[in-house]
Amino acid sequence: MMRFVIPLLAAMLCGAADWADVATPAPGPPQSIGFYTAGCLQGAQALPLEGPGYEAIRVSRNRYWGQPVTVDFIRTLSEKVRAAGQSHLYIGDIGQPRGGPAPSGHASHQIGLDADIWFERQPGARLAPAQRENPRLRSLVRGDDGGIDDTVFTQQHVVLLRTAAEMPNLDRMFVNKWIKQRICNTATGNRAWLRKLVPWYGHDEHFHVRLYCPPGNPQCQPQATYSDDDGCGEALDSWFRKAPITPPPAGTPVKPYRPKLPAACQQVLNAR
Numbered sequence: 637m638m639r640f641v642i643p644l645l646a647a648m649l650c651g652a653a654d655w656a657d658v659a660t661p662a663p664g665p666p667q668s669i670g671f672y673t674a675g676c677l678q679g680a681q682a683l684p685l686e687g688p689g690y691e692a693i694r695v696s697r698n699r700y701w702g703q704p705v706t707v708d709f710i711r712t713l714s715e716k717v718r719a720a721g722q723s724h725l726y727i728g729d730i731g732q733p734r735g736g737p738a739p740s741g742h743a744s745h746q747i748g749l750d751a752d753i754w755f756e757r758q759p760g761a762r763l764a765p766a767q768r769e770n771p772r773l774r775s776l777v778r779g780d781d782g783g784i785d786d787t788v789f790t791q792q793h794v795v796l797l798r799t800a801a802e803m804p805n806l807d808r809m810f811v812n813k814w815i816k817q818r819i820c821n822t823a824t825g826n827r828a829w830l831r832k833l834v835p836w837y838g839h840d841e842h843f844h845v846r847l848y849c850p851p852g853n854p855q856c857q858p859q860a861t862y863s864d865d866d867g868c869g870e871a872l873d874s875w876f877r878k879a880p881i882t883p884p885p886a887g888t889p890v891k892p893y894r895p896k897l898p899a900a901c902q903q904v905l906n907a908r
């Protein structure tokens with residue numbers, strides 16, 4: 637009996653490395669491999685946990701790793717927003733040290749080119765990283781999903797979204813339908829940036845930036861395009877006809893999202 641049990645235990649202990657268990661990036665030049673929702677990342681860079689105009693939150697999750705282009709994007713956006721007189725940004729998940737599927741929270745964020753930026757802003761001194769695990773993170777949408785919460789939403793959010801939308805590496809951003817609608821109804825001047833705001837479920841407390849595959853990343857799979865216009869017509873209206881998602885009853889086991897990854901990701905996972 638022990639003859640069988642010991643190798644089995646050894647395999648469970650040594651062979652079952654998972655994306656969330658690996659605490660360091662894979663060596664080598666930065667390469668995004670696969671698609672935003674099914675891939676991995678070699679040569680990830682850590683976002684410094686704070687810098688001019690931003691601070692990372694929930695750092696115990698160890699999901700502050702991304703492509704250098706993503707780290708640069710966040711730092712540049714934060715500096716621009718700070719220069720516009722705004723409070724520092726809260727930066728949430730980018731990706732795991734080697735990308736790949738996370739045990740909870742996201743289907744994407746797998747190739748180092750996605751990042752969550754929260755709408756909440758708090759002026760004043762920063763807390764220490766350990767105190768940034770559970771900050772207040774208010775929604776811009778009313779609790780009854782009946783529209784924008786004007787006690788939280790301000791013009792600063794519009795400036796933030798526009799600044800991000802107009803940065804050159806940005807493919808698209810995901811925001812709640814109510815946020816897109818508000819901006820569709822109020823934006824003046826050049827509205828070309830509205831195209832980059834793509835409605836999606838949730839995304840009322842944070843928005844999600846997705847960058848293009850960087851040059852020199854031949855295994856990075858770009859995403860198909862979206863609206864040619866500002867996306868304020870049928871593309872938005874259809875979101876108001878969707879049935880709301882009903883959450884499963886409490887206690888329903890959540891099956892982890894396990895997409896099929898490109899074969900090259902196995903080497904990224906195992907590289908030392």
Ligand SMILES: [Zn+2]
Nearest residue numbers: 750751752844
């Ligand atoms: Zn996200």
